[in-house]
Amino acid sequence: MTDIRDTESEPGALEFARPDEETLLIRLAGSWTLRNKRPSADDIRKEIESGPRIARIAFDTKDLTAWDSMFLTFITKMLDQSSRDGIAVDSQGLPEGVQRLLALMAAVPEKKGVRKEAGKDSFLSRIGAEAIDFFRSTGDILAFIGEVSMAFGRFLGGKARFRGSDLTMVMQDCGIQALPIVSLISLLVGLILAFVGAVQLIMFGAEIYVANLVGIAMVRVMGAIMTGIIMAGRTGAAFAAQLGTMEVNEEIDAFKTMGISPMEFLVLPRMLGLTLMMPLLCLYADLMGILGGLIVGVGMLDLNVIEYYNQTRASISLYDLFIGLFQGMVFGVLVAVAGCLRGMQCGRSASAVGDAATSAVVTGIISIIVATAIITVVCNVLGI
Amino acid sequence: MTDAQALIVAKDLEISYGDFVIQRDLNFTVKSGEIFVIMGGSGCGKTTVMRSLTGLKEPSKGQVFLGGISFWEADQKTRDRIARNIGIVYQSGALWSSMTLAENVSLPLGEFTNLNVREIRELASLKLALVGLAGFEDYYPSEISGGMRKRAGVARALALDPEFLFFDEPSAGLDPVTSSLLDELIIELRDSLRTTMVMVTHELPSIFSVADNCVFLDAETRTMIATGDPKRLKKESQDPKVHAFLTRGGKNRTG
Structure with a gap:
């Protein structure tokens, strides 16, 4: 959460360690907020690809001084990527508040078919839709009269x-x-x-x-x-x-x-x-x-x-x-x-x-x- | 998350419209991470007091301290900075009808942060997911239900990770189940984000389920007549108005 007094704080930092062959330990330090500089989630991807294959990711947030929803988006993106790669994530090392918010997000999963499809209609389809609209509105006008x-x-x-x-x-x-x-x-x-x-x-x-x-x-x-x-x-x-x-x-x-x-x-x-x-x-x-x-x-x-x-x-x-x-x-x-x-x-x-x-x-x-x-x-x- | 000692203090606050005093001699403190309820009967000025606490209505007397800074005595730059730390969930949701839900949440992020478009979109999706609206990013307010609009209002209020979150009648117009879910969401957000919350309401179930502390405003005397934990007030308050309010007139009607 940001400080109302707008005090300066150290930027977010990211370090990696491999306590064993299959585990990547991510150390998160400093202030991970909207107003601070922070590393990208791509850094984790590069680290994973640079070494031997890992099966598990763990966190160390002892030196994390401040966080807000920017940190949460970072963690969410990382979790999505890990899920796609089949890597287990141990979130025990994350701050308790972050764990609760992640649980809150998971509590109401996205409903299937609810998301609107992107993409424009074709030219002909738009002309057709306009023509149908025109006839409908003419009908409405006549009905009103x-x-x-x-x-x-x-x-x-x-x-x-x-x-x-x-x-x-x-x-x-x-x-x-x-x-x-x-x-x-x-x-x-x-x-x-x-x-x-x-x-x-x-x-x-x-x-x-x-x-x-x-x-x-x-x-x-x-x-x-x-x-x-x-x-x-x-x-x-x-x-x-x-x-x-x-x-x-x-x-x-x-x-x-x-x-x-x-x-x-x-x-x-x-x-x-x-x-x-x-x-x-x-x-x-x-x-x-x-x-x-x-x-x-x-x-x-x-x-x-x-x-x-x-x-x-x-x-x-x-x-x-x-x-x-x-x-x-x-x-x-x-x-x-x-x-x-x-x-x-x-x-x-x-x-x-x-x-x-x-x-x-x-x-x-x-x-x-x-x-x-x-x-x-x-x-x-x-x-x- | 920083554990800033964000407090809200009303000191000798008096709010009036012209010569007509709405409320006077208001003194209360909202502690960091607390859910504080402003309650009272219809027309007692609860919303007006909240408007004064959030910088929308200047009090005729007294002071409002937000995070230790006297809001109405501060210069405009400081006020603007404090205002960015205030999130408000309006009674009607007050979502901008010409924008999608994602755009509603994104607008303050675009205005007040240096984030790029992709980051803003991700944050907007995150906030909507937090309030259970994942996948509804591209919906317009007119396309969703009243309860969803309220939750989208919460997501927008959370856009800038405010220090203070104000709710104006959050349960108004919602069915008991949706209302209860909204109360749970409010408590969960407070516990996770440690946001200091002030809620204006007269919905007793909401008051008893979310409030840590409260102030009771009286329309007749135009001042506060009780403050403290609402559950304790219900048991111990000797004031007949407070007792009647918290016990629905002192009766438990059935059928």
């Missing part, structure tokens, strides 16, 4: 069981508490769009069309996308972490065993809360983006506030607004599904919660982009 739909159906029928206060809390968290970050990002996006547009439009003397560019972009797509991405990073990750921690703490099991559906009690309020709040946040983000454009228009392009307002109003149709709000609602559903799905799929370890949160954000953002592409194509086909 099915369960959520059923829970929503029960909600519409007035049979869903969840606390109204939970829904209110989620709405507050997804709504009012998200306003500062939505304000900042949307305002900056509006500013950036206006700056980029102004640089081009100013060359044609068409500065006023900055209002059209910012207004249509924000209301139709950018407001919803930016809000969706913010909510995926903020709320989607929070949903996954909350539900994941509940999974780790067996709280979800407790719901199940009491006959309470976690889908209704935990997932439904989160889904409803975010889906209801997202269109409102989108509308707010649209206004903040237009304000950003206005700041550039008035401050940089010398446009009149009324003029900018009128141009914006003239450029945006109700279709644009409804498409933006619809997208916001769809993104709300997607972010909530991603967050709740990953949370409910969470493993039972601390790292699993982190993985679930990361996966929720990635899934949320990817699904937002894919949904935007689909909605844009559909709108184009419908001519709206």
